[in-house]
Amino acid sequence: MKLRSVWKGAVLVTVSALLIAAVTLLGLLAFIWYNSDGGQDWSAPVSEISDALLWDGTAYRFTGETLLEEERWAMLLNEQGQVVWSLRKPAEIPNVYTISQVASFTRWYLKDYPVQCRVRSDGLLVVGSPKGSVWKHDIAMDVDMLLQTPIWFLSLFLLALGGVLSFSYLTVRRWFRQAQQVRDAARSNWINGVSHDIRTPLSVVMGYAAQLEQAELSQDQQSQAAAIRVQSQIIRDLVNDLNLTMRLDCEMQALRKETLQPEVFLRQIAADFLNGGLAEGFGFVMDLPETALPQMQGDPFLLRRAMSNLLTNCVRHNSPGGTIRLGACLEGKMLVLFVEGGTAEGSRPVDAACQLEADGGASHGTGLRLVAQIAAAHGGTAKFSADEIVRCEIGLPIQNPENRRRFP
Numbered sequence: 001m002k003l004r005s006v007w008k009g010a011v012l013v014t015v016s017a018l019l020i021a022a023v024t025l026l027g028l029l030a031f032i033w034y035n036s037d038g039g040q041d042w043s044a045p046v047s048e049i050s051d052a053l054l055w056d057g058t059a060y061r062f063t064g065e066t067l068l069e070e071e072r073w074a075m076l077l078n079e080q081g082q083v084v085w086s087l088r089k090p091a092e093i094p095n096v097y098t099i100s101q102v103a104s105f106t107r108w109y110l111k112d113y114p115v116q117c118r119v120r121s122d123g124l125l126v127v128g129s130p131k132g133s134v135w136k137h138d139i140a141m142d143v144d145m146l147l148q149t150p151i152w153f154l155s156l157f158l159l160a161l162g163g164v165l166s167f168s169y170l171t172v173r174r175w176f177r178q179a180q181q182v183r184d185a186a187r188s189n190w191i192n193g194v195s196h197d198i199r200t201p202l203s204v205v206m207g208y209a210a211q212l213e214q215a216e217l218s219q220d221q222q223s224q225a226a227a228i229r230v231q232s233q234i235i236r237d238l239v240n241d242l243n244l245t246m247r248l249d250c251e252m253q254a255l256r257k258e259t260l261q262p263e264v265f266l267r268q269i270a271a272d273f274l275n276g277g278l279a280e281g282f283g284f285v286m287d288l289p290e291t292a293l294p295q296m297q298g299d300p301f302l303l304r305r306a307m308s309n310l311l312t313n314c315v316r317h318n319s320p321g322g323t324i325r326l327g328a329c330l331e332g333k334m335l336v337l338f339v340e341g342g343t344a345e346g347s348r349p350v351d352a353a354c355q356l357e358a359d360g361g362a363s364h365g366t367g368l369r370l371v372a373q374i375a376a377a378h379g380g381t382a383k384f385s386a387d388e389i390v391r392c393e394i395g396l397p398i399q400n401p402e403n404r405r406r407f408p
């Protein structure tokens with residue numbers, strides 16, 4: 001959910017940035033198209049003004065005064081550089097020009113007046129605008145540089161866009177992280193508070209139940225006190241699992257890995273399980289290969305909790321009289337720790353609803369979810385299956401497996 005929210009925010013920022021860039025680029029192109037005509041259209045094209053100036057055989061007749069507007073002026077120079085026709089020409093503008101003067105003002109300004117020129121068959125048409133109304137600048141560059149210009153502009157644009165998107169993504173991710181941390185802290189505080197409030201009365205209940213179990217009571221009353229104690233222990237384990245699940249989910253549980261020998265590790269778990277009296281009414285079998293298993297790196301506390309949960313589930317969700325198998329084997333490059341729990345012959349089949357659900361939960365509460373979290377924290381996987389018997393596996397990666405053995 002967290003990663004999905006981050007990606008949603010990143011996509012939103014990306015689309016917004018691309019939309020802004022597209023609108024800016026289109027606006028720039030529209031501005032250039034609207035305000036220019038190859039550098040010649042200042043208010044009306046010189047070609048139209050030239051077409052409006054006609055020679056009737058005796059004099060020039062001009063019909064385009066509306067094109068010039070009130071502030072522009074025009075004049076026509078013949079081949080000798082003399083003004084043969086003019087309209088609203090300022091008094092400071094000369095009537096005769098040399099070749100060098102013509103070359104100069106066609107490129108720059110004429111007496112600080114920005115001008116446009118058009119060559120005609122009868123001379124040179126000059127159209128001027130008011131001083132300070134138009135900026136003219138001569139630009140010359142190498143052809144190779146001109147061809148590289150779009151690439152440079154595109155590269156700079158993409159670089160700027162990438163910088164904006166990267167900054168936006170990091171900012172959005174930081175916001176989501178902060179929000180997630182606030183939610184995790186609130187959930188952690190709530191779970192810790194509830195757990196603390198439960199432990200105190202639960203300890204009282206367990207203490208009195210243990211005393212009643214040893215008191216001089218009838219057999220039924222002692223059985224009832226024992227049931228209270230056992231169920232209280234189950235509630236205590238559930239509270240501990242809830243706390244550990246929350247810490248693993250929020251990545252608050254540090255792994256304290258040690259080098260473990262699988263056979264020794266599983267035999268210790270089996271001894272604790274049998275000595276605790278949890279396997280009463282069940283058969284118990286250790287299933288280990290004849291050849292030695294490779295050592296594994298893991299947090300003994302977390303792995304012991306995971307295997308104890310699996311063994312407890314087998315007792316809790318199966319009928320007495322069945323057999324529980326605890327073992328390990330090699331499967332490819334994975335060291336697999338497994339627990340199998342069957343039912344007594346002729347009894348009701350095992351509950352098959354032990355698979356993790358889509359949200360990571362399980363029908364049996366936090367036990368299987370915690371097992372999956374512990375396996376993931378070690379870089380492994382958890383697998384739960386229920387056919388005729390329930391089988392739970394924790395696969396842990398190993399570097400150099402020496403033996404390979406398939407499940408029977």
